[in-house]
Amino acid sequence: MTQRGIDVDVRLDMHVSPEALETKARAAIERGLTQATEHVLTSTEPKVPWQTGDLERSGSAVVDRSNLDGIVSFDQPYAVAQHENLDWEHPLKGEPKFLERTLYEEAATVRDVVAKAVRKALGG
16 A cells, blocks of 8 residues: 555454354353342342341352353242232331342442453453
């Protein structure tokens, strides 16, 4: 190529491996989801109905690697009833819809945490 009378020879060799990018991205999403689900669990704790602490202690945050799903759950037999019953009073601590409300409140943070992990992994 000639530009203003100067011969310029520009060559750019790029080797991109889609498989390597996908591997990096999946690993980053998993790391981000792990951080994000832990954040949601921690943010939920002040809202979990409390009487003995068993419900709060039963909370867990895991990532399903096969589907890249972040899962926050409480596994006491009465967890769903505590979550769904809007008429139950919680005199010591907590509220109904404790997990659902937290997910709505923290949705932007969850997206940001996962996005940041992916950007970092892909050099962005």
